[in-house]
Amino acid sequence: MNIAPKHSGQNHFSVLVVGGGQAGLSLSYHLKQEGIDHLILEKNRIGHSWRSERWDTFCLVTPNWQCTLPGSPYSGDDPYGFMKKDQIVEYIEQYVASFNPPTLEGVAVTRLYRDTDDTFIINTTKEVYTADQVVVAVGGYHIPVVPRVAERLSSDIVQIHSCEYLNSDSLPVGEVLVVGTGQSGCQIAEDLHLAGRRVHLCVGDAPRVARTYRGKDVVEWLDKMKYYDLPVDRHPLGTGVREKTNHYVTGRDGGRDIDLRKFALEGMQLYGRFENITDGIANFGPGLAKYLDDADAVSESIKDSIDKFIATNQIDAPEEERYVPVWQPPTDIPDSIDLKQNNIVAVIWCVGFRTDFSWIEEPIFDGRGYPGHDRGITRSPGLYFLGLPWQYTWGSGRFSGIARDAAYVAEHIVSLREHNQPATILISRRR
Numbered sequence: 158m159n160i161a162p163k164h165s166g167q168n169h170f171s172v173l174v175v176g177g178g179q180a181g182l183s184l185s186y187h188l189k190q191e192g193i194d195h196l197i198l199e200k201n202r203i204g205h206s207w208r209s210e211r212w213d214t215f216c217l218v219t220p221n222w223q224c225t226l227p228g229s230p231y232s233g234d235d236p237y238g239f240m241k242k243d244q245i246v247e248y249i250e251q252y253v254a255s256f257n258p259p260t261l262e263g264v265a266v267t268r269l270y271r272d273t274d275d276t277f278i279i280n281t282t283k284e285v286y287t288a289d290q291v292v293v294a295v296g297g298y299h300i301p302v303v304p305r306v307a308e309r310l311s312s313d314i315v316q317i318h319s320c321e322y323l324n325s326d327s328l329p330v331g332e333v334l335v336v337g338t339g340q341s342g343c344q345i346a347e348d349l350h351l352a353g354r355r356v357h358l359c360v361g362d363a364p365r366v367a368r369t370y371r372g373k374d375v376v377e378w379l380d381k382m383k384y385y386d387l388p389v390d391r392h393p394l395g396t397g398v399r400e401k402t403n404h405y406v407t408g409r410d411g412g413r414d415i416d417l418r419k420f421a422l423e424g425m426q427l428y429g430r431f432e433n434i435t436d437g438i439a440n441f442g443p444g445l446a447k448y449l450d451d452a453d454a455v456s457e458s459i460k461d462s463i464d465k466f467i468a469t470n471q472i473d474a475p476e477e478e479r480y481v482p483v484w485q486p487p488t489d490i491p492d493s494i495d496l497k498q499n500n501i502v503a504v505i506w507c508v509g510f511r512t513d514f515s516w517i518e519e520p521i522f523d524g525r526g527y528p529g530h531d532r533g534i535t536r537s538p539g540l541y542f543l544g545l546p547w548q549y550t551w552g553s554g555r556f557s558g559i560a561r562d563a564a565y566v567a568e569h570i571v572s573l574r575e576h577n578q579p580a581t582i583l584i585s586r587r588r
């Protein structure tokens with residue numbers, strides 16, 4: 158494969174970066190350092206997902222010190238705190254101002270393929286571009302998942318996806334059904350609950366993690382334990398970890414646990430998984446008690462690992478009592494509710510996203526549409542991914558790991574450009 162430039166002109170770049178979130182920007186930072194001409198094409202605005210796909214009271218779940226964008230690690234006065242939405246956007250904007258990445262906003266890439274001479278052709282909603290190399294940095298959350306059963310909801314019930322939720326006041330007056338207990342579902346349920354709404358919450362099998370343990374944020378312990386350096390291929394679940402729901406916890410008000418049992422004590426109505434809607438009746442599966450127990454068990458097992466680490470390394474850390482469940486679901490927990498009779502005026506689907514790489518015409522995808530790659534390097538020379546959840550480590554799709562991944566991809570871009578050779582990776586290792 159010859160990667161030598163064959164096109165020139167104002168619409169040709171050595172590297173085109175698709176997506177202007179933290180991943181695309183981080184890559185641009187390295188390309189600028191290397192003096193490589195490039196352009197970021199961003200469908201919306203830089204930092205769009207933080208600006209427009211998070212609710213008003215959103216704040217990071219990960220501590221500020223983990224925000225380590227290349228060349229611009231967090232330097233505020235609250236490293237152990239959790240930036241709120243506006244502060245995150247400001248952090249991104251300051252990052253942009255710090256090195257002025259070449260960017261075109263409001264331009265969506267609609268098709269990516271190779272010309273007969275192997276140059277990449279990038280069709281967009283505006284012009285056509287060509288590039289020697291392309292980095293796909295469009296995150297991992299493309300299409301909000303809403304189960305088709307949603308079509309059975311009465312039209313007078315407002316229904317939105319978690320990425321559309323703003324605040325309690327933006328919903329009609331009444332009770333709200335939140336479906337899903339990943340990070341978003343739990344935090345949105347809490348937001349509504351704190352705003353005085355009666356919330357009905359369908360609980361699933363998401364794990365949870367304590368905010369603090371034995372004198373430190375659990376994230377800080379896990380960092381010391383090198384969990385965030387664990388590559389995906391050495392994780393006990395292997396690449397299967399990419400499918401796992403994130404542990405729920407919050408950074409709100411300085412950070413705390415999310416304990417659904419406590420919410421239940423305070424009046425939130427918990428159910429098992431959402432299953433169906435028939436004639437205005439929502440049906441729920443069994444298993445609430447098990448889901449709560451399992452979530453607590455995960456949290457306690459993380460504490461076990463921390464205890465072991467403290468003991469092994471003879472660290473002086475205060476002892477802490479373990480969690481004791483504050484509520485148990487009664488045996489007669491409802492398995493259905495009449496939505497209208499319960500004055501449920503809104504349903505918020507917090508069941509995640511799916512990816513959509515259908516605009517990329519290169520034979521690199523597996524049977525489920527996931528791009529085969531090794532740390533973002535695909536088997537198609539010159540085509541890379543950046544910012545995928547667990548692309549390389551836990552932090553790959555987050556602020557904490559993007560610097561390492563961006564440096565790695567940039568190194569390959571430079572190598573391919575200079576030597577016409579991929580840097581170190583053997584094609585046979587690529588999945």
Ligand SMILES: Cc1cc2nc3c(=O)[nH]c(=O)nc-3n(C[C@H](O)[C@H](O)[C@H](O)COP(=O)(O)OP(=O)(O)OC[C@H]3O[C@@H](n4cnc5c(N)ncnc54)[C@H](O)[C@@H]3O)c2cc1C
Nearest residue numbers: 176178179180200205217218219265266295296544555556
């Ligand atoms: C609810 C939620 C909470 C999170 N909380 C945290 C947290 O506490 N800490 C943390 O570190 N991480 C968190 N994350 C994960 C992660 O940090 C964010 O998802 C982050 O936005 C990922 O950055 P990115 O640049 O990879 O992708 P994105 O921010 O999604 O950026 C991708 C960009 O690509 C653009 N784009 C998409 N398709 C195209 C196209 N075809 N053409 C051109 N442009 C395109 C989009 O408009 C977008 O701006 C959270 C994620 C979610 C969903």
